[in-house]
Amino acid sequence: MIQDLKVTEASCAHVSTNDTVAEFAGATKRFGAILAADRIDLSIRRGEFLSFLGPSGCGKTTALRMLAGFDSPTEGAVLIDGQDVSAVPAHLRPVNMVFQHYALFPHMTVAQNVGYGLRQRRPRLSKSEIAQKTDKALATVRLAEFGTRRIWELSGGQQQRVALARAIINEPQILLLDEPMAALDAKLRGEMQRELLELQRSLNITFVLVTHDQEEALSMSDRICIMAKGRIMQVGSPQDLYDRPRCRYVADFVGKANIVTGQIDGRHGGTAQAILGNGATVILRDLPGDSRHTVEIAVRPEALSVAAQNLPLTEGTAALPARVTHRTFLGDRIEYLLTVEGIGQLQVNAPRQAGGALGEHMVGSLVHVLWPEGTGLVLADDS
Structure with missing residues (x-):
């Protein structure tokens, strides 16, 4: 019965519109005998904050990795702006990712970490242009005075902001967040959730978050995609999912x-x-x-x-x-x-x-x- 409901949600997933920035079209991913993602159909709207929510092993991170380009679908396709990017490598996609453990370079300063992606561009940007863009990105995440510091001199919340600055400096169409607040304590996590939401609204780009924390998803998202066993169980606004869960799994998982x-x-x-x-x-x-x-x-x-x-x-x-x-x-x-x-x-x-x-x-x-x-x-x- 849920499969039929999912098709209704995904009925527009094969038709790209100006409001659609990315799509999963029957995207399936197998790792040997393990079915990690099962016929995912989903349209991601331009400028929205979308969260994949579910327990460990439900397929949410696999979906994010297929969108990022780290994994290719075994069947089906992933599209960005209507173009099939299933075989396009990660560094050629208009997306950036913030990892759970930030993946910052300890031997570099904050500014060097933030500007790393710009230094890899071809043709090369000038040093002054890289410095200007780096300063702007640091100011956006309220770290304008921290450029010369080393990573180990920062708190967990400050390190997360550095990771965000490094991700947004390349002006991606889609920013992917893989449980970026899992390592923070409860109080700091709440503060960073508010800051992240304000950042998304100010940048007006699409954010896609993976989380197992229902409160985090409910408080931040325009829409939430509930997953279980590699499948989409229900997609909707936080209020829709809370007030009108379609099945026991969603009712039990959300609230x-x-x-x-x-x-x-x-x-x-x-x-x-x-x-x-x-x-x-x-x-x-x-x-x-x-x-x-x-x-x-x-x-x-x-x-x-x-x-x-x-x-x-x-x-x-x-x-x-x-x-x-x-x-x-x-x-x-x-x-x-x-x-x-x-x-x-x-x-x-x-x-x-x-x-x-x-x-x-x-x-x-x-x-x-x-x-x-x-x-x-x-x-x-x-x-």
Whole structure:
């Protein structure tokens, strides 16, 4: 079922337009018996920030390397500006790459590292032109006073900026980023994410990021490509992927989701009525065209709420009797883990300002999980 949905997303992948800077057209990559990328169809829009997101071994880095020119597709093609570049070597493509460990030259100064690519150009640029472009690139990443320093004299964040300056100095059409913030601590990673996004907007060139960090992808990307086992599972904006995951894999991977099984008991307009394992009836957003009777349903923890069992209910809201198993205070919210007979465990995230007294709903309390009408989404099969 996901394969059909992927074709819809990629239906324009074989037709280059002014808005398309690069394309994967049925790109497949095998390493012996290992299928690393499986018929990838994807159009990358000019000037967008696109992220490939998925766990280790899902094919995201293979896709990036095919776009960079470090690997050639076994089948299919990679196109840039409508031209098949599958056999074009990396140094002849209008792309540059920032590696996870930056690959800076320790024997060179910062300025020498940044200007390295320009010194390899043929015909040669003049020393003054290289110096001018190097100064401009360093100023862009806010390292204008660091040109004479050695790499080991820089912090991790500063080294990342040097790698970025070296990549943008050649004015690539596409900048590729292979988990460039994986080595940074959490606080510095957040700062660099904001700086990288500001840099992309100021340069107005296409950024393609590979990451396994969902928060990083959600906070930075115009679109995210979710991958698993070499295949594209879903492509969309961060909000689309969070609000309308198409399958269990995407719902589970992007954010947190409660996934329960239900029986479809009727449809009306854009909603479906489902009976859960404990006999409760909930009203869901429907999946158009889905005719299954037994379905998997995803509902986000913040879409549910916890209430005392004697609280009056809003019409259309289902109340599921539950017991509080765990309660975690996280400052801005309280995370509840609740056991619901016939369903299992559900997580509910309650905003602190909406929760009333912090002493409510302690571990062991008998409560109701409130499931509002129209909450929850029927999922397609992962296959």
